[in-house]
Amino acid sequence: MTIHVIYGTETGNAEMVADDLVEALEGDATVTARDLADFDPAEVAERDFVILVSSTYGEGELPNSAQPFFARLEAQAPDLSGLTFATFGLGDSFYETFNHGSRTLADKLRELGAIELGERGVHDASSGELPGEVAVEWLKGLLGAHGARIMAGEATAEAAS
Amino acid sequence: MTAPSIAIVGAGPSGCYLAQALRKQWAEARIDIFDRLPVPFGLVRYGVAPDHPGTKAVTRQFERLFERDGIGFHGNLTLGRDFTLDELREAYDVVALATGLAADRRLGIPGDDLPGVYGAGALTRRLNDHPDEQGMRPDLGRRAVIIGQGNVGIDVLRLLSKPEAAFEGSELSPEALAACRATPLARLDIVGRSSAAEAKCDAAMLRELGRLAGLSFHFHATLPAPESVEDQAVSLRLAAFHELAERHTESHTESNGCQIHFHFGWTPEAVLGEARVEAVRFHGGESGRETLELAADSLITAIGFAQHDPDLPGAPDAPRPDDQGRLAPGLYCTGWLRRGPRGTIPENRQDARAVAATIAADLVADRAERPLGRPGAAALPAAAIARATDFAGWKRIQAVEAAEAPAGRLCRRIPDLARLLEIAQATPVGGP
Incomplete structure (x- = not known):
């Protein structure tokens, strides 16, 4: 199966994390990383499983590259009940709006029927840790708990429960 | 299309983002970034407030350019002192100025x-x-x-x-x-x-x-x-x-x-x-x-x-052929130098990506008039090449700064240029 890592970015840090996740998954699955700026909600509806990576910007807003996607999601309101996803967020705990961006996107996908798998991963820019390393650790945990089903393309509502 | 040789002047966020965008365009291009200091990252290191370390997280991306993506770092070289703009344009197919506005x-x-x-x-x-x-x-x-x-x-x-x-x-x-x-x-x-x-x-x-x-x-x-x-x-x-x-x-x-x-x-x-x-x-x-x-x-x-050096081309208020980052055939500018001292790190990323697209479009359009194949740094004056510091030199500086961190601090920046150069130019153990 193909795993799609889709990212919303402002400074490019979320893109770097997406690249690191792709690298970690390569060999076990076909993986691609795509900017949400070039991604249509209709495409999401066709997928079984996506990994969503997003930063937060300004006053807890979505990063620039995720904004048009979010607007189209709201306008088109596609049925995402066939979709399972996992979320990794980047933020800076220095701001009280820490990681609002990834939460906004995940909430919207769930509202449209998608199922969120596992714990949301989080990187804190003020922690000094490398975001790619934190993300790959998170991915290992996710695959440990849900990997067989994700890889088998059977990540359905049951898998999430 | 053959990959061009590209020189970027200024290793601040705009120069690094431009290199990143150009690398995505041409996996094989020779891309070199020049900086007058032996340390990279410009305003991310010296402009972002020292108590906002989270804002400096973008340096992880930039380090990757030099460590994994084959971008060259030539520190301790100053445009106008170690080589002229003409010499640089003779040596590289594309030259982009990302020198910012320091004054x-x-x-x-x-x-x-x-x-x-x-x-x-x-x-x-x-x-x-x-x-x-x-x-x-x-x-x-x-x-x-x-x-x-x-x-x-x-x-x-x-x-x-x-x-x-x-x-x-x-x-x-x-x-x-x-x-x-x-x-x-x-x-x-x-x-x-x-x-x-x-x-x-x-x-x-x-x-x-x-x-x-x-x-x-x-x-x-x-x-x-x-x-x-x-x-x-x-x-x-x-x-x-x-x-x-x-x-x-x-x-x-x-x-x-x-x-x-x-x-x-x-x-x-x-x-x-x-x-x-x-x-x-x-x-x-x-x-x-x-x-x-x-x-x-x-x-x-x-x-x-404002521009710190009035002799440098490409000041935001100087006349230009257009506002797409073009200054002359094969010569471009990006970041604050292009559009003035407004905008944060992400805005300069957008800017660099737009200028990279301009460069790519021009190379297709001007192929006949400006054949590619300039050799890059090897064609610069030998004296300049001899005094240049590299990315390994910066990593040595970084290691010393981390090791010397006082209590309660992430690092201790080395303020003395002579010491920065001494560490950057030290022959690594086991090296030639």
């Missing part, structure tokens, strides 16, 4: 060159241990005025008034702090041309001030109610000002720290003083015809940046 814009009013007037950019470099500012010993006295209420002005305000203990976990060196804060400031006035609603700073910067102990805040204007405006950013900013104002009424009695006074709607008119700054005069106010005179031992200007 503080001057007020342009009588007295703006009196002793005791400091630029916010120079002061920020001093606080960030930039080698160029080691001679700077700011004498701010007991009362300082800051002109400019953008994020740079608020950074300076915070760095000068924040309790020392609150710098725990930052990159601010005790030496830089001592040099800039020889005596504690009793009062800081921050003055802007705009109204409170139109002030240029972000609400998050103001809320950060509100979390600091020991400061008291005073507002010399009626603040509009946040609910009265529709624009969310404006409303949040006004709410943040209100929070600071309310905090003052709660806590001013026990506060013995710095008093911070906000003034809105004032245009600077003259810096007054005989041998040094004694006061600053403004006009404006709510009626537009009032005068304000603030006593001051020092003045810090935070009203934007």
